[in-house]
Amino acid sequence: MTSVASADALSASVLVLNRFYVAVHVVNVRRAFSLLLRELAEVVHIEEGQYANYDFESWREISELRARFKEPHEDWIRAVNFEIQVPRVIRLLFYDRLPKQGVRFNRRNIFARDLNRCQYCGKRYPTQELSLDHVIPRSRGGQTTWENIVCCCVACNVRKGGRTPQEAGMHLIRQPVKPKRSPLLSIKLGNPKYESWKTFLDNAYWSVDLK
Numbered sequence: 143m144t145s146v147a148s149a150d151a152l153s154a155s156v157l158v159l160n161r162f163y164v165a166v167h168v169v170n171v172r173r174a175f176s177l178l179l180r181e182l183a184e185v186v187h188i189e190e191g192q193y194a195n196y197d198f199e200s201w202r203e204i205s206e207l208r209a210r211f212k213e214p215h216e217d218w219i220r221a222v223n224f225e226i227q228v229p230r231v232i233r234l235l236f237y238d239r240l241p242k243q244g245v246r247f248n249r250r251n252i253f254a255r256d257l258n259r260c261q262y263c264g265k266r267y268p269t270q271e272l273s274l275d276h277v278i279p280r281s282r283g284g285q286t287t288w289e290n291i292v293c294c295c296v297a298c299n300v301r302k303g304g305r306t307p308q309e310a311g312m313h314l315i316r317q318p319v320k321p322k323r324s325p326l327l328s329i330k331l332g333n334p335k336y337e338s339w340k341t342f343l344d345n346a347y348w349s350v351d352l353k
Contacts (some may be wrong), residue, residue: 144216151217151228155330157339159186159233163193165342166234166241171219174232181333182236185229188338195233202226215335220245245321247288249274254325255318256293263298271296276320279304288320 156174158167163186169177177183180199182231185196196204205218205227212218217228245251252274259266261275278284281304291316294302302310321328330336331343 148201151219152337154217154228156229157231157342158183159231159342160237160239161234162238163233163338163342166237166239168330171217171228174229175219177232178229179201179235183232184236186231186233187229188231188341215337217335230336231342246325251321251325252288252291253293254271254329255288255321259293259315260295260298261292261314261316261318262294262302262307264315265295267295273299275299275302277314278306282306289318292318 152171154171155168156171157165158169158174158177160166174183176197178201179183181197185198185201187194187196187201202224206224208227209218209225219226219228253269253272257266258269258272260272273294273296275292275298276284276286277290277292280286284290299311302312307314327343331339
């Protein structure tokens with residue numbers, strides 16, 4: 143499918159369900175359409191509170207009918223001979239596995255948990271201008287855990303040095319905790335375009351990491 147799409151459309155995410163409608167992953171638009179074209183997945187669209195399932199061809203046809211009534215939160219891709227809406231949810235037809243529990247402990251999720259905000263001065267920075275800080279320094283026995291690692295700007299990291307916040311006269315804007323689900327997923331759910339995801343997500347248990 144040769145296509146032309148805006149950067150926003152191509153940067154959208156698609157929720158992936160297994161055969162039993164359990165959320166297992168999040169993929170990009172290209173990957174989603176690849177699965178649809180290879181007949182390994184189908185679109186799941188919520189219409190008036192009910193699930194409607196479409197293969198690629200039927201989704202293309204329904205997209206043509208909907209093209210004149212586009213909503214602001216929708217994403218569309220224009221191919222050579224047609225225009226197709228980017229689905230928000232797809233279902234794998236031959237995949238039964240369940241998602242792994244637990245949130246990955248990595249830099250990306252720590253920055254997302256702390257919303258790219260230095261946990262000492264409270265200012266937001268681009269990712270490349272942030273570092274990670276051990277609240278209790280490793281030299282004092284501090285561990286590399288969710289509860290002891292925070293997002294920190296370079297200036298505050300230098301100021302704190304190898305001391306505790308109390309010794310440096312600094313205060314955390316909030317205590318670090320392990321998130322119950324992927325922080326990146328939480329950010330996505332704050333966007334109206336991903337409202338339909340909430341139907342398939344269990345806030346207490348579903349914690350698949352975003353790719």
